Amino acid sequence: MSLSPQQLAAATEAIERHQRLLVVPHANVDPDGLSSALACYSVFRALGKDVTVICPDTPPESLKFLPGFGELKQEVQDQQQFVVTISLDEGVEVDQVRSTIADRRVNIIVVPKHGVIRPQQVTVAPGERPYDLLVVVDTADLALLGSLARDHVGLLSEVPILNIDHHISNTRFGQLHLIDPTAASATEVLYHWFTQTPALRDRITPDVATLLLTGLITDTRSFQNPNTTPRSLEVAAELLDRGARQQEIVQHIYKTKPLSTLKIWGRALHGIQMDRDARIVWSAISKEDLAEMEATSKETHGILDELISTIPDADVYVLFTEKEDGGLKASLRSSPAIDASALAGRTYGGGGHPRAAGFSVARFPNFHLQVLECIQTLKEGMKEQASGDVNSGQRTVDSGQRTVSGGQSVVNVQNEQPKNALASEERKKPDVPVKGPQMLGGKDVLSGLSLDPKAAGGTDIVRGFGEK
Numbered sequence: 001m002s003l004s005p006q007q008l009a010a011a012t013e014a015i016e017r018h019q020r021l022l023v024v025p026h027a028n029v030d031p032d033g034l035s036s037a038l039a040c041y042s043v044f045r046a047l048g049k050d051v052t053v054i055c056p057d058t059p060p061e062s063l064k065f066l067p068g069f070g071e072l073k074q075e076v077q078d079q080q081q082f083v084v085t086i087s088l089d090e091g092v093e094v095d096q097v098r099s100t101i102a103d104r105r106v107n108i109i110v111v112p113k114h115g116v117i118r119p120q121q122v123t124v125a126p127g128e129r130p131y132d133l134l135v136v137v138d139t140a141d142l143a144l145l146g147s148l149a150r151d152h153v154g155l156l157s158e159v160p161i162l163n164i165d166h167h168i169s170n171t172r173f174g175q176l177h178l179i180d181p182t183a184a185s186a187t188e189v190l191y192h193w194f195t196q197t198p199a200l201r202d203r204i205t206p207d208v209a210t211l212l213l214t215g216l217i218t219d220t221r222s223f224q225n226p227n228t229t230p231r232s233l234e235v236a237a238e239l240l241d242r243g244a245r246q247q248e249i250v251q252h253i254y255k256t257k258p259l260s261t262l263k264i265w266g267r268a269l270h271g272i273q274m275d276r277d278a279r280i281v282w283s284a285i286s287k288e289d290l291a292e293m294e295a296t297s298k299e300t301h302g303i304l305d306e307l308i309s310t311i312p313d314a315d316v317y318v319l320f321t322e323k324e325d326g327g328l329k330a331s332l333r334s335s336p337a338i339d340a341s342a343l344a345g346r347t348y349g350g351g352g353h354p355r356a357a358g359f360s361v362a363r364f365p366n367f368h369l370q371v372l373e374c375i376q377t378l379k380e381g382m383k384e385q386a387s388g389d390v391n392s393g394q395r396t397v398d399s400g401q402r403t404v405s406g407g408q409s410v411v412n413v414q415n416e417q418p419k420n421a422l423a424s425e426e427r428k429k430p431d432v433p434v435k436g437p438q439m440l441g442g443k444d445v446l447s448g449l450s451l452d453p454k455a456a457g458g459t460d461i462v463r464g465f466g467e468k
């Protein structure tokens with residue numbers, strides 16, 4: 001599915017008709033979301049619009065190189081405006097306007113030069129909102145805007161929304177849609193729109209091209225993911241032609257990782273466990289690991305994709321992270337054999353997408369024991385799915401230890417949007433390239449990672465944890 005000329009024209013017309021634009025990506029922003037937002041910022045500004053671009057969280061340091069990064073605001077200014085209007089009679093001029101606030105009363109004092117102002121000439125009405133159009137990018141569901149969605153319900157419901165996305169799971173919120181699930185990134189959708197529209201085509205400066213290419217490179221993992229289409233490669237080539245600075249992107253995204261991130265990745269890779277019979281691979285990062293490596297739980301982002309590409313011979317991949325403020329976050333990826341979203345939902349009330357999902361556990365006495373319990377539960381869930389017995393085994397929450405925080409899991413889900421792997425699934429391609437062990441020279445994959453294969457063999461799990 002691609003975008004119709006009518007959809008593109010409607011989006012362009014919306015931009016032309018409105019003046020005060022607010023551009024937002026999803027919370028837990030990723031490079032595609034941020035690049036899309038900044039590309040919109042740049043292009044709409046060039047059209048003479050007043051544009052505010054929001055990054056709902058602290059933007060990652062690694063993305064500081066993105067053109068326009070300094071323009072990002074974190075807070076939406078959306079205070080109510082209340083307007084008192086006085087319609088003046090012919091010939092009446094105003095000499096002074098003053099206001100006082102006292103005893104919880106606001107008094108507006110209008111002194112006419114001559115003539116009279118009568119009460120019936122006064123009207124009151126809510127003023128205009130600071131924004132007249134919202135452009136939401138790379139966001140499958142409004143809830144994924146996080147605090148912005150919670151704190152600005154009025155804004156989201158009253159101001160028209162242009163929804164630009166490439167997730168097949170997009171809920172089609174808003175009044176105008178540019179949603180193309182066959183696009184590898186939100187920036188690819190933007191590229192299509194901009195190049196098909198004469199008024200926007202010339203606005204693709206080398207800076208904008210760099211932004212668009214950043215989203216494309218990161219959402220395809222440098223064109224490694226199966227969501228990479230001939231079209232994405234063409235778009236990349238055209239962006240290079242338009243002056244996109246590919247080396248700058250690669251340098252900043254892939255070749256500059258803080259030491260803390262490398263250390264925490266090392267810890268996660270070293271701690272890989274695998275149950276060969278159950279075909280599940282996992283690793284766990286505790287609060288102590290994070291503190292020791294001076295890393296944050298956000299730095300574990302990306303480890304799972306690394307796990308999948310290095311250990312292809314499993315059905316479920318899980319990364320458990322103990323969060324700084326307590327609680328556990330589990331991120332799941334799966335082969336086509338397992339529906340990760342159903343698995344996360346049935347076991348721990350989480351959710352996500354068929355191939356990428358997540359869940360949270362709010363409280364537990366011991367992180368590592370909780371991880372083992374989760375693995376056991378997930379294995380049971382996998383068995384149920386394999387046997388097609390999807391209606392039994394709904395887990396009951398025992399003794400209140402395990403509570404799933406709704407808000408947290410919503411945020412997780414965005415994290416777990418596969419880089420549009422879903423769109424490729426539509427095209428009936430396998431998401432994870434089927435690589436047999438022979439591709440690793442017939443050697444045990446785990447020994448290839450210089451891990452003790454015994455400790456990772458599934459039987460020695462507890463001992464593995466006991467060492468920590």
Ligand SMILES: [Mn+2]
Nearest residue numbers: 032138185186
């Ligand atoms: Mn994206």
